[in-house]
Amino acid sequence: MSLSLDTCRSLAHAALATGREKGMKPLGVVIVDARGAVRLTLVEDGNAPLRADIAHGKAFGCVMVGVGGRALERMAKERPHFIGALGGLTKDRLTPVPGGVLIRDAGGAILGAVGISGDTSDNDEVCALAGIAAVGLKADTGA
Template identity: 50%
Template sequence: MPSLTLAKTNEIIEATFAKAKEINLKPLGIVVFDAGGHVVAFQKQDGASFLRFEIASGKAYGALAVGAGSRRVEAMAKERPHFMQGLSGVSGGKVVPVAGGVLIRSQGEVIGAVGVSGDTSDNDELVAIAGIQAAGFEADGG
């Protein structure tokens, strides 16, 4: 099983930025987490506001915590806001339940997650998926 090395992680980030440039998105922050919810790499483009790391991380962390892309986490938050409040509490406030947190799967297995923040949630998710796929993994946006 190909694992989430730093080289592969950087490949994901570059491909995500490339897609964002192609479709002309606003400045982004992109984080990659391993399967245990720890940061492997992050990059923030010039002009992105200062909390991008925290927001992008909250999307990726929420996806890993629930085992589904953060689009699904967002649906959960709408359906059952009290559950999301509880999840936020037990995670120490680490979850941002909106689209743009995408699971990285390799042969079906979750090996990490990408979180993108800076444009609309839909666009954030779109480029995260493109970046993951460009690096040869399966993307699961939820």
């Protein structure tokens, strides 16, 4: 099973709708597939130029290392030299904080990851979880 563009669109739609309902700041959402390839980026109006890159680093980092954003943040705190190395190995395209969430199928296989940035990391993650739930897939935050 792979991640279709239709699924990505539905996931992002639900994630951004959640941010609007809860009155969050403008968000950026990036979805990468199991290859680490970007399938969708949407950045709401009023955002900083780096927004898409931050969101990308969350999603891309999760897929490349195979863990959720909270696990990456734990590594960053416990072994900063290791997460520093992972940053280098990904050509500095890894954002090790919550808001990056692995997308798994019913059997647990990694289909990709969503990265959201714009509000607090915790709120970003809330939107990612809402998006993944909306398409009936399983979320792995790394908590």
